[in-house]
Amino acid sequence: SNSTCNKAVSKSALQNASSSQINNYNIKMISILPATGSAKVKSVLSGDTVVLLGRAAAGGKAPEVTFTFERVTAPRMASKANNNVDDPEAFPSREWLRNLCVGKTVFFETRKQGATAGDRVYGLLFMPDPSDKTKQWNLSVESVRRGFCIPKVLGGGDVDTDAADESAGYESALQVAYKEAVSNRAGVHSDKPLVRKLMNAGDEFEAMTLVNKSKRVCTGGTVKCVIEYVFDGSRFRCLVTDPELESQGLIYGSFTLILAGVSCPRVGNPRLNPPTPSEPFAEAARDFVELRLLQRELEVTLHGCDKSGVCLVGTVHHPRGNISAEILKNGLGRISDWTVRMMSPGEVPPLRIAENAAKRATLGVFESYKPPVLTGASEFMGTVIEVTSGDTLMILPNGETYDAESKLKKISLASLRAPRAGNERTGKPDEPFSAECKERLRAMTIGKSVKVNVNYEREIPMGPNQTEKRQFGTISTKQKADIGEVLISEGLATTQRHRDDDEKSARYDELVAAESVATAAKKGVHSTSEYKKKTVNDLTDPKKAKTYAGTLQRAGNTKAIVDYVFNGSRFKLFIPSENCYVAFALSNVRCPQPSPSAGAASRGKAKPAEPFGDASKCHSRLNVLQRQVEIVCTGVTQGGVMTGDLYVGQGAQRRDYCIELVASGLATVDQRKIDYGEAPKVLIDSQTAAQENKLGIWSIAQVKKDEPAAAKVFDKADSKIAEIQISEIRSGNHFFFRVNGDESAKVIDDSMKIFTDTNGTNAAPCEVKVGKVVAALFDDGASNSWYRAKVLEKTDKGKVRVLFIDHGNEAVVSPASHLRPLDMSLGTDQIPAVAKDGKLVFSKVRPIEEDDGIDAARMFQGMAWGKDLKARLHGEAEGQVLVTLYEADTDSPSINEKLVSEGLARVGKRYEVYDIVNRMGNSDSLGKLAKDLEAAQNSARKSRKGMWVYGEIPEEDED
Numbered sequence: 001s002n003s004t005c006n007k008a009v010s011k012s013a014l015q016n017a018s019s020s021q022i023n024n025y026n027i028k029m030i031s032i033l034p035a036t037g038s039a040k041v042k043s044v045l046s047g048d049t050v051v052l053l054g055r056a057a058a059g060g061k062a063p064e065v066t067f068t069f070e071r072v073t074a075p076r077m078a079s080k081a082n083n084n085v086d087d088p089e090a091f092p093s094r095e096w097l098r099n100l101c102v103g104k105t106v107f108f109e110t111r112k113q114g115a116t117a118g119d120r121v122y123g124l125l126f127m128p129d130p131s132d133k134t135k136q137w138n139l140s141v142e143s144v145r146r147g148f149c150i151p152k153v154l155g156g157g158d159v160d161t162d163a164a165d166e167s168a169g170y171e172s173a174l175q176v177a178y179k180e181a182v183s184n185r186a187g188v189h190s191d192k193p194l195v196r197k198l199m200n201a202g203d204e205f206e207a208m209t210l211v212n213k214s215k216r217v218c219t220g221g222t223v224k225c226v227i228e229y230v231f232d233g234s235r236f237r238c239l240v241t242d243p244e245l246e247s248q249g250l251i252y253g254s255f256t257l258i259l260a261g262v263s264c265p266r267v268g269n270p271r272l273n274p275p276t277p278s279e280p281f282a283e284a285a286r287d288f289v290e291l292r293l294l295q296r297e298l299e300v301t302l303h304g305c306d307k308s309g310v311c312l313v314g315t316v317h318h319p320r321g322n323i324s325a326e327i328l329k330n331g332l333g334r335i336s337d338w339t340v341r342m343m344s345p346g347e348v349p350p351l352r353i354a355e356n357a358a359k360r361a362t363l364g365v366f367e368s369y370k371p372p373v374l375t376g377a378s379e380f381m382g383t384v385i386e387v388t389s390g391d392t393l394m395i396l397p398n399g400e401t402y403d404a405e406s407k408l409k410k411i412s413l414a415s416l417r418a419p420r421a422g423n424e425r426t427g428k429p430d431e432p433f434s435a436e437c438k439e440r441l442r443a444m445t446i447g448k449s450v451k452v453n454v455n456y457e458r459e460i461p462m463g464p465n466q467t468e469k470r471q472f473g474t475i476s477t478k479q480k481a482d483i484g485e486v487l488i489s490e491g492l493a494t495t496q497r498h499r500d501d502d503e504k505s506a507r508y509d510e511l512v513a514a515e516s517v518a519t520a521a522k523k524g525v526h527s528t529s530e531y532k533k534k535t536v537n538d539l540t541d542p543k544k545a546k547t548y549a550g551t552l553q554r555a556g557n558t559k560a561i562v563d564y565v566f567n568g569s570r571f572k573l574f575i576p577s578e579n580c581y582v583a584f585a586l587s588n589v590r591c592p593q594p595s596p597s598a599g600a601a602s603r604g605k606a607k608p609a610e611p612f613g614d615a616s617k618c619h620s621r622l623n624v625l626q627r628q629v630e631i632v633c634t635g636v637t638q639g640g641v642m643t644g645d646l647y648v649g650q651g652a653q654r655r656d657y658c659i660e661l662v663a664s665g666l667a668t669v670d671q672r673k674i675d676y677g678e679a680p681k682v683l684i685d686s687q688t689a690a691q692e693n694k695l696g697i698w699s700i701a702q703v704k705k706d707e708p709a710a711a712k713v714f715d716k717a718d719s720k721i722a723e724i725q726i727s728e729i730r731s732g733n734h735f736f737f738r739v740n741g742d743e744s745a746k747v748i749d750d751s752m753k754i755f756t757d758t759n760g761t762n763a764a765p766c767e768v769k770v771g772k773v774v775a776a777l778f779d780d781g782a783s784n785s786w787y788r789a790k791v792l793e794k795t796d797k798g799k800v801r802v803l804f805i806d807h808g809n810e811a812v813v814s815p816a817s818h819l820r821p822l823d824m825s826l827g828t829d830q831i832p833a834v835a836k837d838g839k840l841v842f843s844k845v846r847p848i849e850e851d852d853g854i855d856a857a858r859m860f861q862g863m864a865w866g867k868d869l870k871a872r873l874h875g876e877a878e879g880q881v882l883v884t885l886y887e888a889d890t891d892s893p894s895i896n897e898k899l900v901s902e903g904l905a906r907v908g909k910r911y912e913v914y915d916i917v918n919r920m921g922n923s924d925s926l927g928k929l930a931k932d933l934e935a936a937q938n939s940a941r942k943s944r945k946g947m948w949v950y951g952e953i954p955e956e957d958e959d
Helices: 002-014 019-024 090-101 139-145 166-183 207-217 282-293 323-329 349-361 434-445 483-489 508-520 542-555 598-602 613-623 657-663 671-675 681-692 743-759 851-864 895-901 910-920 923-943
Strands: 036-046 049-053 064-069 105-112 121-129 132-138 223-232 235-240 253-259 297-305 312-317 379-389 392-397 409-413 449-463 466-476 557-567 570-575 580-586 628-636 641-648 720-729 734-739 773-779 784-794 800-804 810-813 836-840 869-877 880-886
Touching: 036 064, 036 090, 064 139, 090 121, 090 139, 121 139, 132 139, 139 166, 207 253, 207 297, 207 312, 223 253, 223 282, 253 323, 282 323, 312 323, 323 349, 379 409, 379 434, 379 613, 409 449, 409 483, 434 483, 466 483, 483 508, 542 557, 542 580, 542 628, 542 641, 557 580, 557 613, 580 657, 613 657, 641 657, 657 681, 671 910, 720 851, 743 784, 773 800, 773 810, 836 895, 851 895, 869 910, 869 923, 880 895, 895 923, 910 923
Parallel strands: 064 121, 253 312, 409 466, 580 641, 836 880
Antiparallel strands: 036 049, 036 105, 049 064, 105 121, 121 132, 223 235, 223 297, 235 253, 297 312, 379 392, 379 449, 392 409, 449 466, 557 570, 557 628, 570 580, 628 641, 720 734, 720 869, 734 836, 773 784, 784 800, 800 810, 869 880
16 A cells, blocks of 8 residues: 555656655645645644645745645544534544644645635645655555545455556555554544543633642643644643543643733734724734644643633743743733733743843834833932832932932832822721831831932822822842832732833842742731731820820830921821820920921911021931931920920930031020020030031021011000900900990990980891991890991801900801991991900910810909909000909909919010010019019919920920
């Protein structure tokens, strides 16, 4: 039979075409093949059909032809049409032919094609005999001999091998081969031919089951598979052929494989309506992979599944190299972030190298690639000033002077995502481990010199129609090569999930590897245990601060961390030993007011900046912000601010921060403490030295507090004694009063009664204008009556706030029901306002909203309300009469003094006292009162009464 086959070849193909013609002839872009020629086998569809691949023309696609053996038939392969079950021995038939010729060059001889053959070509295929390269195998005959195909026509006697008719010779060779196969019970003629049942992942078996079984059962953790179909450059249809999985029931399992680490452009689908086009370079990527992988049996390492749980992710091991790296090297795909995470860390670097090479050469999908453009240096050294979150820092570059916030660079860690802090105002809670991540970053970097390698920049949304260009980079210190890797390895942060075309950290693979280790160890955010947030006591609330103040004062030296800097001498501290936040101000010193924050400016609560206020704040941010310090609490203010001393540094570097600020001219010693002799001598000496050297604040002309540059305007008046009655109390030192015996009071009271009797209580249209005096209806408890009132302001919902000028009380009324025009004879130009706006001279009290403010008002009410009082009227200041009140005669202690002695009022600043005494020109009475009040205040301070119960009041708390 072999001689017959060889004769058939020589008579038909070898006699009609020389060997050089056979070897050099290639399929052209036509639908009909030539009579003879050569081509490469792209794939094998069944035991009798292959796909031949010709040579591509310049810039074109290689032609393909479906080629079926003439006059033989093979068992039908499994498909949906036959319920995924092979005809007997169909799969071995296909596998024999696939192993023999896929990827190899064969010689063809066409027998039938064109209109009579449909969409394929019928003929013979030849290739060298593996045992004798000088002879040619007829693949049809050899397939029949092995029982993988059968002739379409059976029967006939002995074959004359010398017959001249070529068709008869081929037919006789088939018959001989068929008899030999039947005799040997080969292939389909065996007693138990193989009937394969094809199983699909997601239907007949779970995809993850195959992953787990391959790792436990298969040698080396790899499973043998045949790449049956290539969807695109990174997605294949695979068939399990590994005999080690036969016992697990997974052999002949079919699944879709996503190539790990690579994402190729998608091939379009012309069968959809409308058809979807292919992405650029999709066809080239698929052709590249088909040429190397299609229908090869290869080892595959399975890593896991995609989100659907049906498609598997794996690495294909080709004996001649890494197909993933080759795809990337030729620019036919990009690294896929989500699949590369499933790979072993050691497998990733070759992929990065290949992709970077394609980017530099602008190949394929990277043809328009441009390296990231940075607005600043790609590498710099600097000092970390602040850690704003678990992945963002404020850094002062080396060589820059920190005199403004604009000198700082905001850098976020590249390819890292830290847990986000919440927002109390919106009710958004902290993400688990956000505080721990920020604290770890602070401990590693704050105040240290770091090296920053900027990898890329992004526009970060900062609000409606607002963005901020942020730099992302890798930060290293002397001890840590990559701060981000430390956070990820400890489970305090995760790697950022990038899009495939996003720029990433230069150490992205190391970050992914660190995350894999942390995930396996279930550290931090990867833990399966319930997260328990650490609760910190917030003692910035005044009531809580006052309650806890004694504990901190008794604690002595206490370690703390500066969480925030309000100004050069006022901070928010976290005290680890007490697990609490406190507001803290340096005692004995005052720093100038810095520029307001953006939030304060937008709310209209901003105070203007004072000279060197920003410099003082920058100095504190540079030296103490987020550093560990040591404090000694000595008192607490009414506003809940702890006061005391603060020390920076350790050992020989430990220093008093108050002295540092004063000596630098960035703070002044509290003048009151100097006057009282309470300021430490070292502070006074430091301030004197700064003044002599004209440092900081002292480099500019100073406004002396005891000689104000812009004195208030007072109406001078001789001090006179009058008998009065209080008509309205606004606070512990602010009130309205009527002078007893004032004829105007009787006249206006009688006139308004007549006005009420004449007009009744019905309102009337009138001009509502701020500052205008009108008649306003008021219920005094007996009946509604009209009183003179001045419009102060218009409020919401059409109402107005008015001041009853003859009594001092205020009310919010509706103009439509409570106002009417006032007779001209009752205007203030005819009868002045009876109620006078008074203020206790030299005294200051807390606002009525605070406890001490309420206590002061109640004590004042108890001493003054409903009584005839003696009042020394000193004159007017800013529309208020400055008064000293007495319950009895003027030789007894005044109400002013009694309030101060109980600690419910205090004396104004010394320059304010001097100013009033000098401007009023009543030095005797006012001078004596000032001394009495000073003595009463000293007594209250020592006794810790009222507002002095927690110690000294810092200057910041007085405003």
